[in-house]
Amino acid sequence: MAMTIHVDIVSAEGEIYSGLAEMVYASSVMGELGIAPRHAPLLAQLKPSEVRVDEGSGGMKSFYISGGILEVQPHLVTVLADTAVRAADLDEAAAMEAKRRAEEMLAGQQADFEYARAQAELSEAVAQLRAIDRLRKVKQG
Amino acid sequence: MAGAKEIRTQIASIQNTQKITSAMEMVAAAKMRKAQQRMLATRPYAEKMRSVIGHLQLAHPEYRAAIMREREVRRIGYIIVSSDRGLCGGLNSNLFRHLMRELKEHRNQDHEIDFCIIGTKALAFFRRFGGRVIAHATHLGDAPHIEDLIGTVKVMLNAFESGEIDRVYVAYNRFVNTMTQTPSVEQLVPIAGEQDEKLKHHWDYIYEPDSKEVLDTLLTRYIEALVYQSVVENGACEQSARMVAMKSATDNAGGLIDELQLIYNKARQAAITQEISEIVSGAAAV
Numbered sequence: 001m002a003m004t005i006h007v008d009i010v011s012a013e014g015e016i017y018s019g020l021a022e023m024v025y026a027s028s029v030m031g032e033l034g035i036a037p038r039h040a041p042l043l044a045q046l047k048p049s050e051v052r053v054d055e056g057s058g059g060m061k062s063f064y065i066s067g068g069i070l071e072v073q074p075h076l077v078t079v080l081a082d083t084a085v086r087a088a089d090l091d092e093a094a095a096m097e098a099k100r101r102a103e104e105m106l107a108g109q110q111a112d113f114e115y116a117r118a119q120a121e122l123s124e125a126v127a128q129l130r131a132i133d134r135l136r137k138v139k140q141g
Numbered sequence: 142m143a144g145a146k147e148i149r150t151q152i153a154s155i156q157n158t159q160k161i162t163s164a165m166e167m168v169a170a171a172k173m174r175k176a177q178q179r180m181l182a183t184r185p186y187a188e189k190m191r192s193v194i195g196h197l198q199l200a201h202p203e204y205r206a207a208i209m210r211e212r213e214v215r216r217i218g219y220i221i222v223s224s225d226r227g228l229c230g231g232l233n234s235n236l237f238r239h240l241m242r243e244l245k246e247h248r249n250q251d252h253e254i255d256f257c258i259i260g261t262k263a264l265a266f267f268r269r270f271g272g273r274v275i276a277h278a279t280h281l282g283d284a285p286h287i288e289d290l291i292g293t294v295k296v297m298l299n300a301f302e303s304g305e306i307d308r309v310y311v312a313y314n315r316f317v318n319t320m321t322q323t324p325s326v327e328q329l330v331p332i333a334g335e336q337d338e339k340l341k342h343h344w345d346y347i348y349e350p351d352s353k354e355v356l357d358t359l360l361t362r363y364i365e366a367l368v369y370q371s372v373v374e375n376g377a378c379e380q381s382a383r384m385v386a387m388k389s390a391t392d393n394a395g396g397l398i399d400e401l402q403l404i405y406n407k408a409r410q411a412a413i414t415q416e417i418s419e420i421v422s423g424a425a426a427v
Binding site for chain 2: 008010011012013014015028029030033040041042043044045069071073078080082
């Protein structure tokens with residue numbers, strides 16, 4: 001049986017892949033890396049790219065990561081991805097949608113902030129009105 | 142029957158409140174389930190991160206990041222994680238009370254304190270309490286993203302690197318179970334690691350592009366991951382605390398309604414009895 005290495009790909013918002021592989025390919029900021037079992041300990045910074053996991057017998061899985069860190073121990077590869085989505089799922093429409101949502105959310109936050117300020121101004125105005133009202137009553141009385 | 146009418150309107154108003162609290166309870170229960178799943182989803186990353194940092198502490202890196210070195214403490218940074226909304230029982234105030242005790246100790250030792258605040262509740266509290274708030278992030282929503290926190294964490298790390306603050310803590314509510322949340326304060330920076338001297342062999346990583354850059358990135362990610370995890374955990378705490386608080390509010394409203402109903406019935410009966418006796422005595426007089 002071919003030698004295998006344990007591979008874990010995780011992002012802050014969930015686990016993406018965990019399993020045994022014969023070979024792992026990733027792109028560091030310096031260039032393409034191929035990691036076979038019993039590789040020397042390595043820490044590398046990854047650029048936004050594809051991480052491919054060769055599971056042997058022709059099974060190749062690929063994951064898109066938008067940057068991250070790769071740690072290699074002789075029997076263990078860990079990819080700490082910044083935000084990772086499956087490469088197959090990654091199409092232009094989804095990316096556009098995410099961007100639009102983000103922008104909308106930003107706009108929404110703005111509105112929320114405006115609302116809070118408006119509320120503060122309103123309560124101030126109400127307090128002023130009440131004070132004026134009271135003054136009037138005092139004058140009349 | 143003026144008294145009876147007043148009681149009736151009071152009952153109606155309590156019933157309205159009860160409707161609201163029971164709706165909030167159900168919403169919180171649904172959100173709690175999601176928040177707990179989110180909390181579980183962040184665990185693998187944090188575990189892997191911790192194991193990589195563990196490996197790193199066993200290695201003999203050529204570069205020792207400032208973040209890993211202890212130094213004399215004069216100024217302390219606190220990252221405080223709270224909820225954005227209220228009506229979640231004593232969740233936030235328990236955390237603040239716990240913090241106040243600790244802050245008092247630091248004050249006694251003449252340590253100055255800077256705050257980084259996540260969530261509007263803590264912002265409001267520390268605005269009243271005073272203290273230097275150097276950064277804040279609010280309105281993270283039910284599903285916080287790590288991108289929303291990067292800025293806040295970076296402010297603290299920059300202050301640490303430039304020597305303004307010498308230690309950073311994170312304060313948040315730890316999720317034990319649905320009924321129990323415990324306030325906890327943990328040291329973030331310098332990374333508390335035990336230096337193991339009796340290592341079998343001397344080894345170091347190969348770094349790409351170079352040790353300083355990789356280690357700085359890695360340690361920043363590590364801190365970010367810890368803060369993110371505490372935010373997510375605090376979110377799960379918030380929902381479950383709100384669910385429990387709203388449940389007890391609904392129960393209390395039910396108790397009040399029962400009591401008022403009894404008083405109302407008595408008042409009604411007394412009024413009827415009085416009317417009858419008036420009629421009877423009127424008839425007797427004729």
